[in-house]
Amino acid sequence: MAEDRDPVAAWQAVLRAQNRALRAIEQDLQDRKLIPLSWYDVLLELNAAPDRQLRMQDLAARVVLSRTRVSRLVSELERAGYLERVPDPDDGRATLARITPEGRAARRAAAPVYLAGIEQHFSRHLTAAQQDAIAKGLQRVVDAHEVDPRR
Template sequence: MSHTRWLDDDEQRTWRAFLAATRLASDKVERRLQSGAGMPLAYYEILVRLSEAPDRTLRMSVLADSALSSRSRVSHAVARMQDAGWIARRSCPTDRRGQLAELTDAGLAVLEEAAPDHVESVREAVFDALDRDQQAALRVAAEAIVAHLSDGGEWPLAGDAGPDGPSRPHAS
C-alpha cells in the first residue's frame, strides 16, 4: 500500500497559484492571438518552430516533440495550415515513412504579422508583473519542471532560445 504525499499548506498555495497563473496567462495570450491573427496559440507555436529551423523545415516527429505536443495533434494542425498555404508538407528524402513540414513564404508573412502583437501580449501577461529576479526564478523553476516531465529530460530543447532570448523577434 502506498503512502499519499499530501501537499502542505505552502505547497497547496504554490500549486494553486501556479495553476491559476498559467491558465490566466495562456488564456490572455490565446484570446489576443485569436482576435488579432485569427489563429490558436498552438498554430503560432508550430510556425515559430518552423521559422527557427534550418531551411524552415522540420520532420513532423521533431516538430511534435519540440512543440511538446502529440504527433496526431501536430499532424492535424499542419494539415489545416497546409490548406491555408502557410505550411508545405512533403516526404522525407532519407526515410520514406517520414514527413517534412516546411514554412512557406506565406506562413512566414503571417507569423511576422502576428509576432509583434503576440510578444506584447506575452509581455503584458507575464513579464510586466515580474522584476528581473522574479523572471529568473520563474525561468529556473519552469525549466526544472519541464526537464522533470519531458521525455528527454533536457531543457531547453535543441533550437530553443538561449540565455539572450529567441533568435527571432517573436515569442512562442
C-alpha cells in the same frame, strides 16, 4: 518552527498562470484577426528550425502537443497555405513539415501582438528576479525530462 509548504502550490500556480496568460494572448490575436496561438506556435518552431522544417515527431515535442493534435494542426496550416508536407530525404517513411513564405508572413504579422501579450499578460506582473528564478527553476524540470523523454 518549520515553515508549512503546500507541495502542489507551485504546480497549480504554473498551470493557472499558463492557462490565463495563453487565453489572454489568444484573445489578443483573435481581436486583431490574426492566426490562432496554436498556429503561431507551430510556425514559430518551424521558422526557427534548420531549413525551416521539422519531422512531425520533433514538431510535436517542441510544441508540447500530442502527435494527433499536431497532425490536425499541420493539416489546417497546410490547407491555409502556411506550411507544406514534404518527404524526409533521410527517411522515406517520415514526413517533414516546412513553413511556406505565406506562413512566415503570417507569423511575422502576429509576432508583435504575441510579444506584447507576453509582456502584458505575464512579464509585467513579475520582477526581473522572479522571471529569472522561474526560468531557471522550470528549466531544471525540462532538463530532467530531456534525459528520458518517456517520463
